[in-house]
Amino acid sequence: MKGYPGKAMIDFNKMLEAHIAREHKPKGIGKYYPSEIGNCLRKVWYSYKFPQEVSPELLKIFEAGNIMHGFVVEVLKSEKNKEVKLLKTEFPFKHKMEDFEISGRIDNLVLVNASGKEVLVEVKSTGDLGFVMNDPKPENVMQLQLYMHLLSIHDGVLLYVDKRNLQSQVFTVPYDKKFSEEILERFKKLHEHLKKEKLPDPEARIMREDMGWMCKRCEYRERCYQATPANILP
Numbered sequence: 001m002k003g004y005p006g007k008a009m010i011d012f013n014k015m016l017e018a019h020i021a022r023e024h025k026p027k028g029i030g031k032y033y034p035s036e037i038g039n040c041l042r043k044v045w046y047s048y049k050f051p052q053e054v055s056p057e058l059l060k061i062f063e064a065g066n067i068m069h070g071f072v073v074e075v076l077k078s079e080k081n082k083e084v085k086l087l088k089t090e091f092p093f094k095h096k097m098e099d100f101e102i103s104g105r106i107d108n109l110v111l112v113n114a115s116g117k118e119v120l121v122e123v124k125s126t127g128d129l130g131f132v133m134n135d136p137k138p139e140n141v142m143q144l145q146l147y148m149h150l151l152s153i154h155d156g157v158l159l160y161v162d163k164r165n166l167q168s169q170v171f172t173v174p175y176d177k178k179f180s181e182e183i184l185e186r187f188k189k190l191h192e193h194l195k196k197e198k199l200p201d202p203e204a205r206i207m208r209e210d211m212g213w214m215c216k217r218c219e220y221r222e223r224c225y226q227a228t229p230a231n232i233l234p
Contacts, residue, residue, distance in 0.1 A: 017056045020063045026051040029194045034104040034146045037186050038139025040204035040211060041193070046220040048194055068125040068161055069107060076110060076121070084110040087118065095150050097184065100191045106147055120147055120156040129162040129169055136160070136171040138210065142183055144173050149180035202228050 027048050036044050054062075069090075077086040088109040095102040108121040122144045126132060136158045144156045154175035161168045193200050202224055204211040215221055 016060070020059050021056075022054065022059065024051075024053045030100040030191070032100060032102050032187050032190065034102065034143045037146070037183060037190070038137075038142035040202065040214050040218075041186065041190055041200040042202045042224060043204070043214065043218055043220055044190060045193055045200050046223065049197075050220070050223070052219055064163060065125045068163060069123045072121075072123050072159065072161065073108065076108060082113065084112055084119075086110055093147075093151065097187065100187070102146075102150070102187060104147070106151075109153070117155050118153055120144065120151070120153055121159055122147070122156065123159050123161065125163050126160050127163055129160060129167050132160050132169055132171075136173070141173055145176060145180050146183050148173070148175045149177065149183075199227060205230075 029048055036047075073086065073089050075081065076084060076089075086108065088106075090105055090107065091109070092103070092105050106120060107123045110119050110121055111117070112119055122140065124137075124140055140158050144158055148154050148156045156173045156175070158171045158173060159168060160170075189200070192198075204214040204218070205224070205228075215224075218224070
């Protein structure tokens with residue numbers, strides 16, 4: 001059987017990009033997000049001072065994550081699963097701190113029937129589960145730790161789901177009050193640097209072993225190296 005030459009009747013990539021396109025709205029200083037605080041603070045600072053439109057490729061990745069979360073919700077609330085009861089999903093929260101606000105949206109709250117405990121379930125889709133087989137990503141732990149602290153729900157898990165085959169890995173995250181307070185200090189540090197227009201240190205380049213991977217695809221990489229050449233870092 002011969003192939004099918006010629007131009008396709010529809011361009012689904014173009015249709016998809018139109019469907020998921022978002023209006024570009026620069027972030028306002030004074031409103032911060034838990035999903036970002038585990039990133040390099042310099043990158044987060046740049047995203048406020050020099051906002052960039054999200055590329056269609058990245059929007060597709062975000063949308064794939066949304067689709068995966070919708071599937072996880074179906075599993076959690078399924079009558080076939082008696083282990084947990086889904087109490088809330090995609091619920092917003094806000095927390096005022098001095099002259100700024102932390103705002104976020106929490107994935108899921110479930111009731112574990114065997115123990116009677118309420119547990120926060122933060123869902124992360126991944127293209128390769130192998131990268132998180134042994135330990136969860138520190139930035140994800142930081143996000144969940146903050147949720148547990150601010151909502152006074154001290155049981156939480158990170159659920160990673162592989163987009164290729166739906167294999168999953170679950171990590172229980174123990175609540176740590178001291179660590180949670182340190183995370184809140186990061187928000188204060190970010191806010192102060194933004195108000196004073198003071199550029200934070202390039203954390204990811206300094207802490208290469210833990211955060212260096214963040215630099216590889218950072219959209220502010222060139223700007224960062226111009227501001228702080230490699231030869232002046234410790």
